[in-house]
Amino acid sequence: MWKPQERIKYTVVEDQWPTAKEAEDSQLFSPIQVGPMKLDSRTWVPAMVPWRSNENGDVTEDVLAWYERFARGKPGLIVVEATGIRDIPSGPLLRISSDKYLAGLTSLVDTIKRASKGETRVLIQIIDFLQIRRRPDPTKYLDRHLTIRPEHYTALPSPLDAKNESALRSALKALSLEQLESVLSAKEWEDLQYGYRERITDTHLSHIARLPELLPQLFSAAARRAEIAGFDGVELHYAHAYTMASYLSATNTRKDGYGNTLKGRLRLPLEVYQAVRKSCSKNFVVGCRFLSDEIINHGTRVHEACLIAKALADAGMDFLSVSRGGKFDDAKQPRVGGAVYPYTGRSGYECMPSYISDAQGPFGRNVEPVSLIRELLHQNGLNTPVVLAGGQYGFYQAESLLKQNKADIVGFARQALADPDWFQKVKLGLGNQVRLCKYTNYCEGLDQKHKQVTCELWDRENLEQPGIDKSHDGKRRLLAPMWLPPVNR
Numbered sequence: 001m002w003k004p005q006e007r008i009k010y011t012v013v014e015d016q017w018p019t020a021k022e023a024e025d026s027q028l029f030s031p032i033q034v035g036p037m038k039l040d041s042r043t044w045v046p047a048m049v050p051w052r053s054n055e056n057g058d059v060t061e062d063v064l065a066w067y068e069r070f071a072r073g074k075p076g077l078i079v080v081e082a083t084g085i086r087d088i089p090s091g092p093l094l095r096i097s098s099d100k101y102l103a104g105l106t107s108l109v110d111t112i113k114r115a116s117k118g119e120t121r122v123l124i125q126i127i128d129f130l131q132i133r134r135r136p137d138p139t140k141y142l143d144r145h146l147t148i149r150p151e152h153y154t155a156l157p158s159p160l161d162a163k164n165e166s167a168l169r170s171a172l173k174a175l176s177l178e179q180l181e182s183v184l185s186a187k188e189w190e191d192l193q194y195g196y197r198e199r200i201t202d203t204h205l206s207h208i209a210r211l212p213e214l215l216p217q218l219f220s221a222a223a224r225r226a227e228i229a230g231f232d233g234v235e236l237h238y239a240h241a242y243t244m245a246s247y248l249s250a251t252n253t254r255k256d257g258y259g260n261t262l263k264g265r266l267r268l269p270l271e272v273y274q275a276v277r278k279s280c281s282k283n284f285v286v287g288c289r290f291l292s293d294e295i296i297n298h299g300t301r302v303h304e305a306c307l308i309a310k311a312l313a314d315a316g317m318d319f320l321s322v323s324r325g326g327k328f329d330d331a332k333q334p335r336v337g338g339a340v341y342p343y344t345g346r347s348g349y350e351c352m353p354s355y356i357s358d359a360q361g362p363f364g365r366n367v368e369p370v371s372l373i374r375e376l377l378h379q380n381g382l383n384t385p386v387v388l389a390g391g392q393y394g395f396y397q398a399e400s401l402l403k404q405n406k407a408d409i410v411g412f413a414r415q416a417l418a419d420p421d422w423f424q425k426v427k428l429g430l431g432n433q434v435r436l437c438k439y440t441n442y443c444e445g446l447d448q449k450h451k452q453v454t455c456e457l458w459d460r461e462n463l464e465q466p467g468i469d470k471s472h473d474g475k476r477r478l479l480a481p482m483w484l485p486p487v488n489r
């Protein structure tokens, strides 16, 4: 992962925790209304893909066990990981793209409700993404995948007369990288260096041109299924590197009314939202996750993110969850045979900051942007709850954000992974028993390789105990060790 040049190392130390009474009286553990849903506390576990599903995208026993473990900690709300809305092979990504997934998703909701004794609400994050291929072997790419154009013949350092494709491919293979770069188009060069990746601006491809026709229906069918399965609502994934975030992006230059201007960029996200709203009952929560800043050249910055937030809230979204960065645009080049991963560049760092940081440190990078977004909403009479995530691990840290009106709800992603019982422990006045996240991003490294995600603070603990579920290689436990509140010991 990209790291700031300063490379200052931060250690998470929290020696102050509230008593049970202080926690009870706190804002963090006070209820909040989110559209038609009441949360018992302002604590939120944002979506995290743990790679527990299978090639069919099913809710497996491992998926159930993963969320059961989080639900035992009783956060106010859990957002189930990014879940695909298209009925296409998507690797081991959870799917909600057909009614065949309803039974599994229903048992997932039941499991969370049962394990939290009804105290945790549950949303599912629904996602669309475009095609992406692995970085090709250069010989294979030049032999088979490159579509030959007339310009290739003339751009060669020693142009070829005959339109002989096999001679051209051989000539291309003999070029130095520098020469090859000057012969290929920018897109062909990128395909060779990073792997082919579709963009929403590839409107010469009919399936990309038709996205505005297709997506409202796909998102609304997925949301309808979520409601049937018993979820309290959906989080539309409008963040990071995926289709809907690309529509909102300042880099969206589509000329068909769905890009170019801020109004155009907002059009599809709003149409998707309207379609989802229509397909679900009024008791069902609909909100989205979007970015306070894309952190890329020519990307959306916070002043525009404020306007985007206002448009989404004006349209009637029940909540706005705000992340940042996580884009393909500045991702590291993958190895040959590997796929580009959107959390390896600077924008990825801003999404999941690690303990090696700059003078600002890893813990509050999203606070001021989120606070500006919330302020603009309030100036316009919009009280839509705003969820903040990024580097949150401490009670007083979270409580002061709420007290200063910088956010309405606090998201704890990696901290909940490090210790799913954070919420219970803090509420019971047992904060000193919390296992604090060290922000090493070991978990994110596993995610990058599509390996079962675990936390290094617990995944080697008591491995020899009978009945422990282990990773495919048998070296790691899949779930955080159990913790029982004192009364149940």
Ligand SMILES: Cc1cc2nc3c(=O)[nH]c(=O)nc-3n(C[C@H](O)[C@H](O)[C@H](O)COP(=O)(O)O)c2cc1C
Binding pocket: 046, 047, 048, 049, 050, 081, 082, 125, 239, 289, 323, 351, 352, 353, 389, 390, 391, 392, 411, 412, 413, 414, 415, 443, 444, 447, 453
């Ligand atoms: C393993 C892992 C998987 C993640 N998967 C998702 C995801 O499916 N959807 C999403 O919006 N964010 C995802 N994220 C980002 C988190 O939701 C969160 O925004 C980020 O980790 C920063 O919050 P934190 O500092 O509390 O961890 C993931 C993060 C991790 C560590």
Ligand code: SF4
Binding pocket: 414, 415, 417, 418, 436, 437, 438, 439, 440, 441, 442, 443, 444, 454, 455, 456, 457
């Ligand atoms: S592996 Fe554990 S300690 Fe490291 S960042 Fe992930 S959750 Fe935190």
